[in-house]
Amino acid sequence: MSPSADRESFQRVLDGFLGRHPHRSGPVAVDAPDPWRARARIGTLELRPLAEGDVAVLADFAARLGADSRTLFCPYPWDDPAALERAFQGAIAQARDHIDAMVVLTDGAATVGHAFLWKAGGNPYSAADGLEIPELGVAVADAWQGRGLGGLLVRWLQAVAAGLGRDAVELTTAPANDRGWSTYRSAGFEHLGDIRTPLGVDVTAATLGQAVATAWRVERQMAWVVRADQRERILAHLARKRAEAGTATP
């Protein structure tokens, strides 16, 4: 996609957000030289890629997630401070190396949202079937939930995936997560089935055997198809993935 097409697609995401939340005010700006570097400002909110030195930004976000949110959003080992800091440093390195697309949303000094596309730079697991399908994760700080920010982050990452030419975006979500379900459904994700999902780790790394999980949960597998001409192959690939992962927790 050309830089101007990238910028337009991110601008459309912001326009949609402001249309759904017209009370939001303040200057709006988008800068998107390419999908990896896309960033935006909406009044006091800033949405930007995760950058070097952002361990404290992620730690601030973690401190704003209560127990229920941490149970639903668990890409990091929340209960082990040393491992958590290493995981944050790993996430920053993966973002720097364009392996994962990672964004943070700040409101003034507070980190109020974090979202990512694991393996946006290339997913060896789906590539074995000739497809590029990154996996999405998202969370909003407790006190900022229910104001449209989760929907904004998901749509932003959909624009990143489309801009990078990916075939689809996959995610998993706990069956009891009603707010997550509404967020994903209204952003165009479809429910495909149940899948055993590792907790506390990068799920794509665990799927590739590069990370070891010690806990699992059966979640809903959902997908958003970017390339409609590849739909059948995408659904067949994700069905194979469900069959391989299984639905029984050890």
Ligand SMILES: CC(C)(COP(=O)(O)OP(=O)(O)OC[C@H]1O[C@@H](n2cnc3c(N)ncnc32)[C@H](O)[C@@H]1OP(=O)(O)O)[C@@H](O)C(=O)NCCC(=O)NCCS
């Ligand atoms: C899930 C989460 C990211 C959604 O972000 P959010 O900013 O709270 O949600 P939004 O305000 O953008 O609302 C998204 C949708 O959920 C709906 N919603 C809001 N509160 C809801 C509730 N209590 N129950 C069901 N749906 C709800 C909204 O109406 C909206 O639907 P719409 O787009 O059709 O209008 C956020 O709540 C969160 O971080 N939760 C804890 C961690 C988590 O669950 N992460 C996802 C793991 S898969």
